[in-house]
Amino acid sequence: MANTLFGFVEISGSNNTTLDASNVVQIDRKFVGPAARVIPFVRYMSKKSHPVARWAYPVSIRIEPYLGDATRSVIPRDPSRAVIGYDVAIVTITYGVNTQAIALWPEGWSVPHHRRGTWLELRLDSSGEFMQIESAAWEDNKAKDPAYPIPEHGSPALQLYIPQQRITVVWHGVPWVPKYLDFYVSKVNAxxxxGKPAETLLFENYSIQMETVLDLNYPVRWAVSCNFLYRCVQDHGPHGWNEELRRDGWRRVFVRTVYGLRPRYDSADFNRLFR
Structure with missing residues (x-):
């Protein structure tokens, strides 16, 4: 066998490319080499992008025996304890758009620091709420003279629409779900x-789901979806979750507890969430 990487060489007819609208691209490469070295070869190649199409990464790998006159096979004595062995193996690596390797985020969004070997996916959805206010007045009675019309209870004039944004950061490839995530639930960003100002992101909660990855050692991982709710009013400065609008302007809200007065929502450093 040729003295190449792990003894594997790319064979003639390899590097076939298929283009379609659903998968964008599929590239198949075929290698042949010693079966005894197939596992380290596959481990190495599974982390590498295509040498020309750098955005394409392995999405599937097929290993099969090479059957020929010059190759040998070893039949196991007990098929329940061993499998048939071969001298030479053929490895087919299929490349495609691997979101794990690319993990694009919209322009202007900074990807949070995360544990090596994991990746983050961003999902956005719109939301909003109507806030009850007290400081509204009609245009022809700004002084709220009781002799003239004033907004009555239930009037749309006493409601202020606050746009919100539901943000989900999915933490992929997590080998175990850390317990420290519970500490961040119901807190705001310190x-x-x-890219959001302090105290405008509320960590609602998180959910988990099992997923699989291209890993010969252990292909099972966790996907942790961290759900945030963004609320920010730009009125002479950003006003977040710990502020409400009163007659005399925006004021911070405190809650009396056994430990004394505390902000309505405690804050935490979310930059340490994905460590």
Whole structure:
């Protein structure tokens, strides 16, 4: 066998490319080499992009025996304890658009620091709420003279629409779900996170789901979906989850507890969520 990487060489007819609208591209490469070295070869190649189409990464790998006059096979004595062995193996690597390797985020969004070997996916959805306000007045009675019409209870004039944004960051490829995530639930960001000002992101909760990855050692991982709710009113400065509009302007809200007065929502450094 040729003295190449792990003894494997790319064979003639390899590097076939298929283009379609659903998968964009599919590239198949075929290699032949010693079966005894197939596992380290596959481990190495599974992490590498296509040498020409750098955005294409392995999405599936097929290993099969090479059957020829010059090759040998070893039949196991007990098929329940062993499998048939071969001298030479053929490896077919299929490349495609691998979101794990690319993981694109919209322009202007900074990807949070995350554990090596994992990746983050961003999902956005719109939301909003109507806030009850007290400081509204009709245009012809700005002084709220009781002798003239004033907004009555239930009037749309006493409602202010606050746009919100539901943000989900899916943490993929997590080998185990960390317990420290519970600490962040129902807290707001202590400092800027995902480009949002402090105290404007509320960590609602998280959900988990099993997923599989291209890993010969252990292909099972967790996908952790961290759900945030963004609420920010730009009125002479950003006003977040710990502020409400009163007659005399925006004021911070405190809650009396056994430990004394505390902000309605405690804050935490979300930049450490995906460590």
């Amino acid at each position: 400092k800027e996170f995902l």
